[in-house]
Amino acid sequence: MxxxxxxxxxxxxxxxxxxxxxxxxxxxxxxxxxxxxxxxxxxxxxxxxxxxxxxxxxxxxxxxxxxAAEPVEEQFWTAAVGAEETADLLVERLSAADERIVVVASDQTSLFDQGDIGDLVSKQLEAAIDRGVEINVLMTPGLVDSLPASVGQRHRETLSPHPDYEVRVSDDVTGTFNVIDDVEVCIQVPHPLAVNDTFGMIDLKDPEFATNIHDEFLPKWQDAEPLSF
Structure with missing residues (x-):
């Protein structure tokens, strides 16, 4: 009972x-x-x-x-292999940006021209702009011509009107990489047997190396032509 x-x-x-x-x-x-x-x-x-x-x-x-935690100052690197894994890593690192993103994209190994992946990366750039992150994009004229319509539309209608977003073009671009907050560099690696395909990405957190890369980027940026979508 x-x-x-x-x-x-x-x-x-x-x-x-x-x-x-x-x-x-x-x-x-x-x-x-x-x-x-x-x-x-x-x-x-x-x-x-x-x-x-x-x-x-x-x-x-x-x-x-x-x-409130102190940022890690020591060097750290990780890597991704394959287009999807590379895109996942890139999106993760772009979402971590607080102040500045530098995007350098050549005709080779760029994710911008890969349909859904290009849309995903563009959305992350838009989200970064909304967080107050300054973004500089340097790309080749050939890459501009190969962008999917959806990516070009997002750049033209949403990103380009923002004062903290600027795109320039130059023929003097031979690699694809991103510098994040001046402390981290994401370098895309082309496939050794298919140069237009992405093999993977190396993500290196090293303030000194990132500063050196940014210093080499600045002259190319200054000599590049502004692009209006």
Missing amino acids: GRIYDVLNSIEQYNLVRTQTASRPKKYVAVEPSTALDRLLDDKKRELEEKADQYEEIVDDLSTELH
Whole structure:
């Protein structure tokens, strides 16, 4: 009998039964089915809202701790192989930019001209602009001509009008890489047997190396021609 009363007491907590406490033993009677279902649904909604609030608090606390953490100053590198893995790594690193992104893209090994991947990279640049990140894009005229229509449209309608986004073109571009926040460089590696295909990407976090790359980029940027989409 004890277990039966435990079950009945549990059901009572959800307001699914009414009790007559004055009687001995205590008597239980079920509420109307439609009322019971409404009460059960309300209780479950309330529990989910409380859980959602708890998770939001946890995320807020973790975000605060992560932002307060000291950045890693030592050298670190990782790599990705294959077009999709390369795109995933590039998107991840672009999403981490806080201040500045430099994009240098040649006709070879550029992800901009690869349909869905180009759209994905362009969306990340748009998200970076929304975060207040300054973006400079240097590409070859040949790459401009090969851009998918959707990528060109995003650059023309969404990115180019923004004052912190600028595109220039130059024939003096032989590689494809990105400099992020002046501390990190993502270098795309062409396939050894198909130079127009992407083999992989090396992501190197090294402030000194990134500074050297940016210093070599500046003269090419200054000599390049502004591009209007």
